[in-house]
Amino acid sequence: xxxxxxxxxxxxxxxxxxxxxxxxxxxxxxxxxxxxxxxxxxxxxxxxxxxxxxxxxxxxxxxxxxxxxxxxxxxxxxxxxxxxxxxxxxxxxxxxxxxxxxxxxxxxxxxxxxxxxxxxxxxxxxxxxxxxxxxxxxxxx
Amino acid sequence: xxxxxxxxxxxxxxxxxxxxxxxxxxxxxxxxxxxxxxxxxxxxxxxxxxxxxxxxxxxxxxxxxxxxxxxxxxxxxxxxxxxxxxxxxxxxxxxxxxxxxxxxxxxxxxxxxxxxxxxxxxxxxxxxxxxxxxxxxxxxxxxxxxxxxxxxxxxxxxxxxxxxxxxxxxxxxxxxxxxxxxxxxxxxxxxxxxxxxxxxxxxxxxxxxxxxxxxxxxxxxxxxxxxxxxxxxxxxxxxxxxxxxxxxxxxxxxxxxxxxxxxxxxxxxxxxxxxxxxxxxxxxxxxxxxxxxxxxxxxxxxxxxxxxxxxxxxxxxxxxxxxxxxxxxxxxxxxxxxxxxxxxxxxxxxxxxxxxxxxxxxxxxxxxxxxxxxxxxxxxxxxxxxxxxxxxxxxxxxxxxxxxxxxxx
Ligand code: B12
Numbered sequence: 001x002x003x004x005x006x007x008x009x010x011x012x013x014x015x016x017x018x019x020x021x022x023x024x025x026x027x028x029x030x031x032x033x034x035x036x037x038x039x040x041x042x043x044x045x046x047x048x049x050x051x052x053x054x055x056x057x058x059x060x061x062x063x064x065x066x067x068x069x070x071x072x073x074x075x076x077x078x079x080x081x082x083x084x085x086x087x088x089x090x091x092x093x094x095x096x097x098x099x100x101x102x103x104x105x106x107x108x109x110x111x112x113x114x115x116x117x118x119x120x121x122x123x124x125x126x127x128x129x130x131x132x133x134x135x136x137x138x139x140x141x
Numbered sequence: 142x143x144x145x146x147x148x149x150x151x152x153x154x155x156x157x158x159x160x161x162x163x164x165x166x167x168x169x170x171x172x173x174x175x176x177x178x179x180x181x182x183x184x185x186x187x188x189x190x191x192x193x194x195x196x197x198x199x200x201x202x203x204x205x206x207x208x209x210x211x212x213x214x215x216x217x218x219x220x221x222x223x224x225x226x227x228x229x230x231x232x233x234x235x236x237x238x239x240x241x242x243x244x245x246x247x248x249x250x251x252x253x254x255x256x257x258x259x260x261x262x263x264x265x266x267x268x269x270x271x272x273x274x275x276x277x278x279x280x281x282x283x284x285x286x287x288x289x290x291x292x293x294x295x296x297x298x299x300x301x302x303x304x305x306x307x308x309x310x311x312x313x314x315x316x317x318x319x320x321x322x323x324x325x326x327x328x329x330x331x332x333x334x335x336x337x338x339x340x341x342x343x344x345x346x347x348x349x350x351x352x353x354x355x356x357x358x359x360x361x362x363x364x365x366x367x368x369x370x371x372x373x374x375x376x377x378x379x380x381x382x383x384x385x386x387x388x389x390x391x392x393x394x395x396x397x398x399x400x401x402x403x404x405x406x407x408x409x410x411x412x413x414x415x416x417x418x419x420x421x422x423x424x425x426x427x428x429x430x431x432x433x434x435x436x437x438x439x440x441x442x443x444x445x446x447x448x449x450x451x452x453x454x455x456x457x458x459x460x461x462x463x464x465x466x467x468x469x470x471x472x473x474x475x476x477x478x479x480x481x482x483x484x485x486x487x488x489x490x491x492x493x494x495x496x497x498x499x500x501x502x503x504x505x506x507x508x509x510x511x512x513x514x515x516x517x518x519x520x521x522x523x524x525x526x527x528x529x530x531x532x533x534x535x536x537x538x539x540x541x542x543x544x545x546x547x548x549x550x
Contacts, residue, residue, distance in 0.1 A: 032321060045221035046321060051271040079247045 002052040006034030008067050013060035023120055040067055040074050054085045062094040068109040089115030089123050149198040150540045152360055153183055153207040156388025157497055160191055161537050184348035195352055203353040204540050207346055208360035213260035213339055214240040220266030220274055228316050228323040229265045234412045236332035237359045239390050249282050259288040261335060267296030269315050275299050280306045294328050361392055367539035368394055368410040375528050381491035386466045386498045389419040399484045431465050436517055440468055443513055463498050464510045471514045487523050495530035504529050
């Protein structure tokens with residue numbers, strides 16, 4: 001399966017991005033890494049150009065919330081992204097916050113999987129489970 | 142480079158002719174500039190005004206470049222703004238093309254059909270493992286378009302189908318590689334050669350082969366060749382932009398370090414064109430753009446004139462229009478006005494001006510506008526150094542560097 005990934009907005013925290021790239025590849029995904037400092041439109045455009053099945057966004061510096069609010073409206077401008085699996089992780093709020101508040105908020109923004117301060121491997125296991133549950137997609141990996 | 146001692150260089154622009162002849166009595170080269178007479182053919186007009194000079198040179202010592210024919214018109218159909226359309230636009234500009242329209246493929250069903258003849262349609266989209274990017278919507282749309290050439294530079298999967306549906310299509314390697322990076326060479330070579338054929342095919346230009354036995358090149362191509370040499374002949378500090386504000390269009394050539402974009406290539410310089418921004422043939426659209434810019438009123442006040450200046454046709458009006466053109470171009474490139482690309486204007490160390498503008502405006506008039514722009518729009522006290530190419534050194538340098546290969550025609 002194809003995954004587009006990167007760090008959203010003006011965020012330059014690169015370490016997690018490198019680890020995500022490596023871990024996804026180790027799990028057999030075909031990875032298109034847009035790196036740090038990536039804008040939402042670039043993410044969706046990359047999905048269109050590559051035909052990716054999954055969009056995995058990370059955010060570390062606290063910007064996620066501002067971008068999250070824009071996701072639904074922007075995605076709606078694209079024709080044919082209905083089957084895209086959308087995932088976000090990292091530090092999804094400024095300062096501290098509880099997953100109980102954060103997760104529903106981001107699901108409402110249009111993300112299928114929300115991993116606030118969740119370790120990468122746990123998050124990628126969640127992704128694998130999610131894919132398993134999707135009848136049409138499960139055979140493609 | 143000593144070849145220049147016996148060569149005559151001629152540039153045919155949309156508004157002016159320029160001639161550069163070697164010095165006869167020692168020191169300085171001889172430069173002539175003439176306003177074109179549009180009631181005459183280019184050749185007759187040129188011979189009428191410069192015949193005696195031209196007659197002194199044999200055909201193999203005359204080098205001509207031209208931007209008079211406006212260049213090719215291009216329609217780019219691509220999957221996304223960030224990749225396909227941006228990459229193809231970048232390659233087209235760098236190949237000397239001025240007129241570019243784009244269609245986002247998902248909107249092709251609602252896209253209007255251009256009424257004019259399109260010289261070349263470019264279809265692009267998808268990395269090579271992406272399949273099924275294009276379907277009947279594309280062919281239906283193209284059915285209504287009047288075009289001379291069509292080239293496919295998208296994903297490999299769809300190439301066969303495109304070829305089947307459009308037998309005349311030229312298929313070239315994908316301009317998007319598997320890491321979503323740009324691949325320029327093949328499309329650039331294709332467009333550059335189409336452009337050459339176009340120049341040579343134009344009746345008006347064809348006549349010029351009566352006075353030269355060398356290939357006629359497009360002026361932007363020649364200027365682009367000069368850019369790597371510029372800092373050797375001017376006191377230019379990198380990174381720089383070069384503005385060529387002409388009669389019909391404005392050309393900007395810029396160092397790659399000035400963009401933060403996803404376009405990573407080996408070229409050091411890129412080119413960008415504002416097609417309807419000129420002080421003569423495009424005067425009306427320049428005035429229109431000026432009236433739509435909220436800062437222009439303040440700028441006119443700063444220059445001690447009112448909007449009435451737009452209705453006047455005298456030297457003063459031309460000067461003001463040229464100053465406005467500089468301001469509008471800088472605005473278009475800044476974040477203030479999103480365009481195809483945003484340059485990091487605060488990082489620019491030099492702004493080089495060439496073209497007719499250097500004959501009309503003084504250095505301080507130009508610096509005044511640049512200062513106004515940086516203060517008002519960027520709220521910065523940064524002031525790039527302004528360099529005026531008053532004796533067309535950029536063009537002569539480019540023409541000369543072109544010469545060794547020209548004999549192979
Ligand atoms: C190193 C660092 C920097 C370096 C970055 C260098 C670089 N180019 O990478 C520098 C000094 C430049 C920096 C700058 C800033 N930083 Co900083 N930085 C850190 C620090 C100390 C470590 C980050 C790191 O690399 N960790 C190692 C990696 C492996 O871990 P990770 O990033 O947490 O990622 C893991 C998980 O989050 C997860 N993950 C990440 N993405 C995703 C996605 C999915 C889907 C999943 C499942 C999992 C997942 O996987 C990774 C491995 O488990 C953290 C604090 C900390 N200890 O985490 C602050 C921290 C991230 N920075 C912070 C801030 C505020 C900033 C600045 C705004 C500071 C400032 N005022 O200037 C700037 C912002 C710059 C910018 N434009 O983005 C805050 C963010 C707070 C928030 N979200 O509320 C933190 C948390 C510090 C803090 N406690 O305040 N920073």
